Amino acid sequence: MxxxxxxxxxxxxxxxxxxxxxxxxxxxxxxxxxxxxxxxxxxxxxxxxxxxxxxxxxxxxxxxxxxxxxxxxxxxxxxxxxxxxSLEIIPVEVVARNIVAGSLSKRIGQPEGTLLAKPVLEFYYKDDALGDPMINEYHIAALEWATPEQMDAIKAIALKVNEILKEFMDSLNIDLVDFKLEFGLHNGTVLLGDEISPDTCRFWDKDTKEKLDKDRFRRDLGGLEEAYREILRRLEGKLQD
Amino acid sequence: MxxxxxxxxxxxxxxxxxxxxxxxxxxxxxxxxxxxxxxxxxxxxxxxxxxxxxxxxxxxxxxxxxxxxxxxxxxxxxxxxxxxxSLEIIPVEVVARNIVAGSLSKRIGQPEGTLLAKPVLEFYYKDDALGDPMINEYHIAALEWATPEQMDAIKAIALKVNEILKEFMDSLNIDLVDFKLEFGLHNGTVLLGDEISPDTCRFWDKDTKEKLDKDRFRRDLGGLEEAYREILRRLEGKLQD
Ligand SMILES: Nc1ncnc2c1ncn2[C@@H]1O[C@H](COP(=O)(O)OP(=O)(O)O)[C@@H](O)[C@H]1O
Ligand SMILES: Nc1ncnc2c1ncn2[C@@H]1O[C@H](COP(=O)(O)OP(=O)(O)O)[C@@H](O)[C@H]1O
Ligand SMILES: [Mg+2]
Ligand SMILES: [Mg+2]
The missing domain is CATH 3.30.200.20 (Phosphorylase Kinase; domain 1)
Known part of the structure; x- marks a missing residue:
């Protein structure tokens, strides 16, 4: 309304x-x-x-x-x-990972698809001119991009979102490989902002291992619209039960 | 003996x-x-x-x-x-920073010499073939390079070393800009290992801002042996009081 x-x-x-x-x-x-x-x-x-x-x-x-x-x-x-x-966006992008892929595969020299023993969070300074460099919580505290209390809230939300969406996507026969979140302050409270979509997540079909996300664009695999449509189809199928 | x-x-x-x-x-x-x-x-x-x-x-x-x-x-x-x-070296290099320099200056787009509001710790996976990539504590836990308990000990020691050496170098008229530490396990206990030297620290003379460390070699400034000798001279002067 x-x-x-x-x-x-x-x-x-x-x-x-x-x-x-x-x-x-x-x-x-x-x-x-x-x-x-x-x-x-x-x-x-x-x-x-x-x-x-x-x-x-x-x-x-x-x-x-x-x-x-x-x-x-x-x-x-x-x-x-x-x-x-309305959010005052915190300039820290948070990546949560369950399976090694993309930049992490290159960084640690492990093949895409390697299961991580525990979820991994990564932090990037949201700055296009610097290429969104990887940072950690000490940088965030020293440069005052977020307070330690805000970071505690952000980490807790990111890990909770991961648990919820991992299980949910599993029920759609999809592996939640990794995803990027943004947070912001609304009247002083940390809220999850931005978007959660195949642009910001890696989704792999559990049977075919087909990529249903922006890697189809990054890697010139074609069929991006169809992949995103397939994600929407499975989500709607489940959520309209 | x-x-x-x-x-x-x-x-x-x-x-x-x-x-x-x-x-x-x-x-x-x-x-x-x-x-x-x-x-x-x-x-x-x-x-x-x-x-x-x-x-x-x-x-x-x-x-x-x-x-x-x-x-x-x-x-x-x-x-x-x-x-x-004898140590079983933990494959995580720990960098402690008080002043922005080197790779951090490039990473966050702030000039060398910028004072950090708090000490910053950074973690790198010790792997020459991968170029010692920056990692964080989630990678370390998930890939089991160190336990969370070992990381707690490592962080506490690194911050303590920083406090002690910052004050000590200050008394030698030197800014402790940053330094790299390595840790290992000796019969299950975390010990500080490797070396602490002008190869692994950035030391700036507080008055002249002259670099008294390996940056003289990295940046072809010459006078490396003389700079290291000056560090030893000031250390011995103080410690033989
Ligand atoms: N609730 C919100 N309030 C204010 N800004 C937001 C909110 N949600 C997202 N944003 C911001 O909107 C901007 C536009 O989004 P997007 O086109 O994805 O930007 P980008 O080019 O940074 O990826 C981003 O800076 C994002 O952080
Ligand atoms: N007490 C120790 N026990 C075992 N190995 C150590 C100890 N102290 C340092 N080392 C290791 O000795 C090796 C040789 O040191 P160095 O020449 O600096 O190696 P690098 O080429 O890795 O910098 C390094 O792998 C370092 O981690
Ligand atoms: Mg965006
Ligand atoms: Mg060495």
Whole structure:
């Protein structure tokens, strides 16, 4: 039941535009069809990607809220748009990993697909000009990107999201390999923000090992729209039980 | 009072050789004159470097032991050699930083010399083939490079060493910018191992800001032997009070 009015655009990122509304507590997010990788070096427009990610993110956020995770999600508006709580984004991207893939495979010299004995969290300084460098909690504390108390909340939420989504995706016959989260402050409280979509997660079909995520774009595998559509199909199938 | 006998070489690293002795609890370390940088890509022989680092390391270890830091140091034997407790080296290099320099300056886009509001610890996986990649405590736990309990001991020792040496170097009119430590297990106990020398620390003269460390070699500034000799001179001046 939208009663807020869309106002001027605040910023445009690589995948979304963020608008103010007449309520300072609420922002209006519009998902774009742009796909980017390697810090924006590789770019394309993918038909319907914005629509699919908007719907997929909404389903994930709703599911997480039901399990007690504090997210910015307020309401799905239409195909490409959702309302969210206004956040002051913390400039730390949090990656959670269950299976070795991508940069971690290169970093530690272990093949993609290696199971991790415990979930791994990684922290990256959200700064496109620096290429989102990996950092740790000491950097975050010393440079005051987040307080230790905020980091405790962030780590707890990230690990909880991982437990919930790992089990949920498992029930869709999908391995949750890894994913990236962003957090922000809303009236001083840490909330999970941004998006949860095949752009920000690695999803592998458990039987075929087929990649159902942005690696299809990064690695020129084709079939990106179909893969994202398959994720949405499985999510809707389960959540409309 | 050496009573142990030097036996076969166990391994030769970039800066030191490690020999067994007839006592399984004791290894015999010989410091070489080789200087390397950038993961071994840049190499040279520097007259007397091994002698200077052996003496400097011995002084630092003795000073730290007196303040209650558990180190591998046993005894200075001669110009180039010391006895140490035998360690099973933990494959995690620990860097402690007080002032931004080197790789951290590039990583976070802040100029060398920026004071950090709190000490920063960083962890690197000790693996020359992978180029000693930066990792964090989640990687260390998941890949079982050290237990969380061992990491707690390692972090506590690293921060204590930093406090002690920062204050001590300050009294020699030197800024302790950053340094790298290695740890190992001796009969199950975590001990500080390896070396503490101008090869593994950044030392800046507080007045002239002159670099008195391996950056003179990395950056082709010349005067490496003289810089290391100056560090030894100031250490001996203070410790022979
Ligand atoms: N609830 C929110 N409030 C304010 N900003 C948000 C919120 N959720 C996400 N953002 C920010 O919106 C911006 C646009 O998203 P995106 O296009 O994915 O950007 P990027 O190019 O940084 O990946 C990002 O900076 C993201 O952190
Ligand atoms: N007390 C010890 N017991 C066993 N090994 C040690 C001890 N102290 C240091 N070492 C190891 O000795 C090796 C040789 O040192 P160095 O020449 O500095 O090697 P590197 O080429 O790895 O820098 C290193 O692998 C180091 O970890
Ligand atoms: Mg984004
Ligand atoms: Mg060494």
């Amino acid at each position: 939208t009663t807020v009015q869309k106002q001027e655009q605040m910023y445009e990122g690589k995948a979304k535009k963020v608008f103010r509304t007449d309520d300072p507590n609420i922002y209006w997010i519009q998902y774009k069809d742009s796909a980017t990788a390697f810090n924006g070096e590789k770019k394309a427009e993918i038909d319907n990607k914005g629509i699919l990610n908007n719907r997929i993110s909404a389903l994930f956020f709703q599911y997480l809220e039901k399990q007690g995770v504090p997210t910015h999600f307020v309401e799905l508006l239409n195909d490409r748009e959702m309302l969210v709580k | 050496t009573t142990v006998q030097k036996q076969e070489q166990m391994y030769e690293g970039k800066a030191k050789k490690v020999f067994r002795t007839d006592d399984p609890n004791i290894y015999w370390i010989q410091y070489k004159d080789s200087a390397t940088a950038f993961n071994g890509e840049k190499k040279a022989e520097i007259d007397n470097k091994g002698i200077l680092n052996n003496r400097i390391s011995a002084l630092f270890f003795q000073y730290l032991e007196k303040q209650g830091v558990p180190t591998h140091f046993v005894e200075l034997l001669n110009d180039r050699e010391m006895l140490v407790k």
